[in-house]
Amino acid sequence: MEPQKIILVAMTEDRVIGREGRIPWHIPEELRLFRDLTIGHSVLMGRRTFESIGRPLPERRNIVLSHTLEPTPGIIICASLQKGLAEGAAYGRKIFIIGGRQIYQEALPIADFMRISWIAQKYDGDVYFPEFSARQWEVIREHDYPGFRHLYYRRRGIGSREQE
Ligand SMILES: NC(=O)c1ccc[n+]([C@@H]2O[C@H](COP(=O)([O-])OP(=O)(O)OC[C@H]3O[C@@H](n4cnc5c(N)ncnc54)[C@H](OP(=O)(O)O)[C@@H]3O)[C@@H](O)[C@H]2O)c1
Secondary structure, X not given: OOOOEEEEEEEEOOOEEEEOOEOOOOOHHHHHHHHHHHOOOEEEEEHHHHHHHOOOOOOOEEEEEOOOOOOOOOOEEEOOHHHHHHHHHHHOOOEEEOXXXXXXXXXXXXXXXXXXXXEOOOOOXXXXXXXXXXXXXXXXXXXXXXXXXXXXXXXXXXXXXXXX
16 A cells, blocks of 8 residues: 655644744644654655754654755655655655645645644744645644644545554
């Protein structure tokens, strides 16, 4: 079976995801959730997001999309989304698409699920999650955390391939 492709993002109501190359908030509970969800799986990201994290994420297959990065220990560099997804599929676990905007934009039409942490507070930003049609997604789970609400969406029409 094809691995699940899951967009994972934290954003404000205004869809702010970043500012000056970083995430504008620090919410430890959100970072913990990110870690718990992604450990043992593939994380697929853009070069700028990789540089902003600053190191490969441990205990995960790190796949970085780039046309400019030199070979770097701990990451697999891919020159297209398709190649990145193939690397994730070869690993045989879920593929978490973890941003930034460019990668979300390209992955939105092909993702099976989205996990969005909606940050309660407003923040200024210079990078936004792309607009998406809420009608194409159904919420299958939601949970309130201090400072954010996490919603788990499944693309309508893909059946019930939900698995934990
Ligand atoms: N709130 C969140 O959940 C969250 C998550 C992730 C990131 N962010 C924020 O988002 C911002 C970064 O987003 P961004 O859109 O500027 O950058 P990005 O998507 O992380 O990275 C863009 C780079 O990825 C490479 N790339 C993109 N598409 C590609 C493709 N199809 N094939 C090969 N390479 C490709 C290119 O690298 P080259 O130039 O090397 O070719 C491009 O310059 C930061 O502020 C970050 O903190 C927020």
